[in-house]
Amino acid sequence: MATPAAPAGGARNGAGPEWGGFDENIQGGGSAVIDMENMDDTSGSSFEDMGELHQRLREEEVDADAAAAEEEDGEFLGMKGFKGQLSRQVADQMWQAGKRQASRAFSLYANIDILRPYFDVEPAQVQSRLLESMIPIKMVDFPQKIAGELYGPLMLVFTLVAILLHGMKTSDTIIREGTLMGTAIGTCFGYWLGVSSFIYFLAYLCNAQITMLQTLALLGYGLFGHCIVLFVTYNIHLHALFYLFWLLVGGLSTLRMVAVLVSRTVGPTQRLLLCGTLATLHMLFLLYLHFAYHKVVEGILDTLEGPNIPPMQRVPRDIPAALHAVRLPTTVLNATAKAVAVTLQSH
Amino acid sequence: MAEAAESPGDPGTATPRPLFAGLSDISISQDIPVEGEITIPMRSRIREFDSSTLNESVQNTIMRDLKAVGKKFMHVLYPRKSNTLLRDWDLWGPLILCVTLALMLQRGSVDSEKDGGPQFAEVFVIVWFGAVTITLNSKLLGGNISFFQSLCVLGYCILPLTVAMLVCRLVLLAEQGPINFMVRLFVVILMFAWSIVASTAFLADSQPPNRKALAVYPVFLFYFVISWMILTFTP
Numbered sequence: 208m209a210t211p212a213a214p215a216g217g218a219r220n221g222a223g224p225e226w227g228g229f230d231e232n233i234q235g236g237g238s239a240v241i242d243m244e245n246m247d248d249t250s251g252s253s254f255e256d257m258g259e260l261h262q263r264l265r266e267e268e269v270d271a272d273a274a275a276a277e278e279e280d281g282e283f284l285g286m287k288g289f290k291g292q293l294s295r296q297v298a299d300q301m302w303q304a305g306k307r308q309a310s311r312a313f314s315l316y317a318n319i320d321i322l323r324p325y326f327d328v329e330p331a332q333v334q335s336r337l338l339e340s341m342i343p344i345k346m347v348d349f350p351q352k353i354a355g356e357l358y359g360p361l362m363l364v365f366t367l368v369a370i371l372l373h374g375m376k377t378s379d380t381i382i383r384e385g386t387l388m389g390t391a392i393g394t395c396f397g398y399w400l401g402v403s404s405f406i407y408f409l410a411y412l413c414n415a416q417i418t419m420l421q422t423l424a425l426l427g428y429g430l431f432g433h434c435i436v437l438f439v440t441y442n443i444h445l446h447a448l449f450y451l452f453w454l455l456v457g458g459l460s461t462l463r464m465v466a467v468l469v470s471r472t473v474g475p476t477q478r479l480l481l482c483g484t485l486a487t488l489h490m491l492f493l494l495y496l497h498f499a500y501h502k503v504v505e506g507i508l509d510t511l512e513g514p515n516i517p518p519m520q521r522v523p524r525d526i527p528a529a530l531h532a533v534r535l536p537t538t539v540l541n542a543t544a545k546a547v548a549v550t551l552q553s554h
Numbered sequence: 555m556a557e558a559a560e561s562p563g564d565p566g567t568a569t570p571r572p573l574f575a576g577l578s579d580i581s582i583s584q585d586i587p588v589e590g591e592i593t594i595p596m597r598s599r600i601r602e603f604d605s606s607t608l609n610e611s612v613q614n615t616i617m618r619d620l621k622a623v624g625k626k627f628m629h630v631l632y633p634r635k636s637n638t639l640l641r642d643w644d645l646w647g648p649l650i651l652c653v654t655l656a657l658m659l660q661r662g663s664v665d666s667e668k669d670g671g672p673q674f675a676e677v678f679v680i681v682w683f684g685a686v687t688i689t690l691n692s693k694l695l696g697g698n699i700s701f702f703q704s705l706c707v708l709g710y711c712i713l714p715l716t717v718a719m720l721v722c723r724l725v726l727l728a729e730q731g732p733i734n735f736m737v738r739l740f741v742v743i744l745m746f747a748w749s750i751v752a753s754t755a756f757l758a759d760s761q762p763p764n765r766k767a768l769a770v771y772p773v774f775l776f777y778f779v780i781s782w783m784i785l786t787f788t789p
Contacts, residue, residue: 319690326694330767358695362771365687369775369782376786388676388779 266303325357325420333359340428343462351470353421360399360427366434367395374441375500394496395430402426402488409484413477415468425464426489432460433493440497449497457493461486623647630713633752640703640756648709651716652681655780658719659787677783684776685709692761692769699760708773711753715777718745719784726789738785746781750774 336354344351371391403422410417417425436456440449465482472478607615623646656677689704722738753773754766761769 319694323694323696326691327696328768329764333768358691358768361691362775365772365775369779372779373782376782388680 266307270303322357325355328356328358333362336428337431340431340463341456341459343459343466345466347466347470349470350416351467353417353425353467355418355420355424357420357423357427360424360430363427363430363434364395364399367430367437368392370434370437370441371395371496371500374437377441378500398492399423399426399430402485402492405488406481406485409481410468410472413472413474413481415472415477415481417468417471425467429460429464429489432456433496436493437496453490453493453497457490461489464489619644619646623650626710627713630710630752633755640699640707640760643703643706645702645706645709648681648685648706648712651709651712652678655681655712655716655719658716658723659783677780680779680783681709681712684779688772688776691772692757695761695765695769697757697761697769699757704757707753707756708776711749711756711777712780714745714748714752715742715780715784718742718781719787722784722787723789742781742785746777749777753777 332354336359368388368391371394372387375387375391400423403419403426406426407417407419407422410422436449436452440452465486468482468485469478472481622642622644626644626647656674659677660673685705685708688708689699689701692699692704693701718741721741725734725737725741728734750770750773754770757769757773758766
């Protein structure tokens with residue numbers, strides 16, 4: 208009997224200061240509204256509900272203040288002011304309702320926190336993933352793991368844009384009806400987003416186990432090889448070197464992506480379709496980037512078209528000079544056509 | 555005076571008088587001030603501030619804003635770990651710098667007059683959308699800096715590169731050649747490093763400590779693109 212009493216007494220003693228502190232908190236606060244910020248996980252409500260409760264409580268305070276102010280006003284104005292006060296109150300309530308709806312919609316759609324989990328990486332992780340993107344792993348039985356993050360791919364796309372800009376400037380590329388930066392950004396982001404979506408669509412057709420986020424991440428990290436090749440070959444202008452790098456580095460990163468896709472697809476036809484498409488697009492993109500934006504083409508174009516036309520000048524076709532968005536695909540298509548023609552004719 | 559004080563809310567009045575009947579009896583003599591401050595601390599201070607800046611002359615406003623911008627320029631040129639850029643952020647400085655840089659980077663090329671246009675818009679769009687992207691990235695990585703504070707810091711740290719642009723313009727007035735290029739390259743690299751050091755000094759504290767490199771890398775790319783545009787500029 209002593210033993211149950213002692214721990215009870217001990218518990219009471221131990222809880223004494225805590226209970227005292229709790230009392231202090233309630234007395235010291237003195238506000239009629241419960242401070243929601245101190246409620247931890249006892250409520251069990253979701254994040255949005257907490258936010259909504261917050262907002263509603265804050266608005267109730269504001270409404271209480273406004274109502275108190277209006278009461279005083281009403282007494283002052285007498286009977287004539289009452290109708291004006293009523294209309295004012297109605298307008299006020301409509302404004303509050305509208306504001307509440309707008310802020311709820313805004314917090315729902317403009318919430319960048321949706322993307323936050325995809326940026327939850329450490330520098331060491333990014334480094335290791337960059338290196339792994341060049342190492343193909345031959346594991347076909349189990350689906351290979353793809354890191355679902357967006358920081359690395361996004362930074363790689365921006366790096367590619369910077370390298371492309373560097374290459375265009377060194378080769379004195381002139382782009383009419385457009386800007387260098389716009390072309391570079393459009394090309395790189397267009398490739399990353401467009402080809403990822405296309406591969407995801409094909410994967411859906413071929414019943415592959417891969418999500419959109421994973422295709423974005425896979426293709427994004429595959430651009431690491433492109434960055435290396437272009438960085439080297441925009442500075443050292445040797446044709447043979449470029450082809451060597453294209454095969455080696457480009458090939459390695461393509462093999463890695465192909466291995467991952469093969470491990471996630473069943474059936475030989477599906478594997479062939481998916482991996483063939485990805486390999487073709489990946490390697491051709493590197494080829495395009497090198498030839499479309501580089502000084503090497505100058506000499507070839509000169510011999511083909513004569514010295515009248517300045518090199519690498521993209522003359523737009525007849526397009527209405529309205530939107531920049533309309534100009535950009537045309538210049539890109541035009542450049543593609545020219546680059547393909549050049550590569551075909553140079554062999 | 556006593557009547558005026560007592561009549562409005564007098565609870566002890568037995569006779570039912572219409573409200574505020576006693577107000578007609580008030581006579582205000584000249585030495586009683588009928589205006590004054592309601593002594594609620596926060597509100598009176600704000601009201602005072604508003605009316606004083608509205609009534610001052612335009613020159614005063616402009617000089618005050620220019621002085622604030624100039625003070626922040628000094629902070630960028632001698633970067634120490636201070637909070638000034640973050641606490642009172644403003645976007646005047648970045649706007650001035652961006653417009654100056656864009657104007658100087660316009661090339662009057664021999665091809666057509668049209669080439670002047672895209673250059674200005676290009677620089678403008680690069681600076682502002684680059685700053686927005688870097689800010690979003692640092693917020694998504696878990697930084698606790700506000701949107702406009704980050705824009706302010708990134709914009710102000712373009713100052714060294716604007717100075718580099720001015721120097722390059724002057725150097726280009728001399729004869730062209732490899733020495734010319736080396737001088738310009740050296741100046742641009744120096745100013746590029748200065749920009750990165752300045753922006754890191756201000757921004758690094760707002761990031762979680764293990765992710766500073768992740769937040770600094772896009773800043774590096776951003777200033778690299780601007781430096782590249784400055785270096786390859788030929789009139």
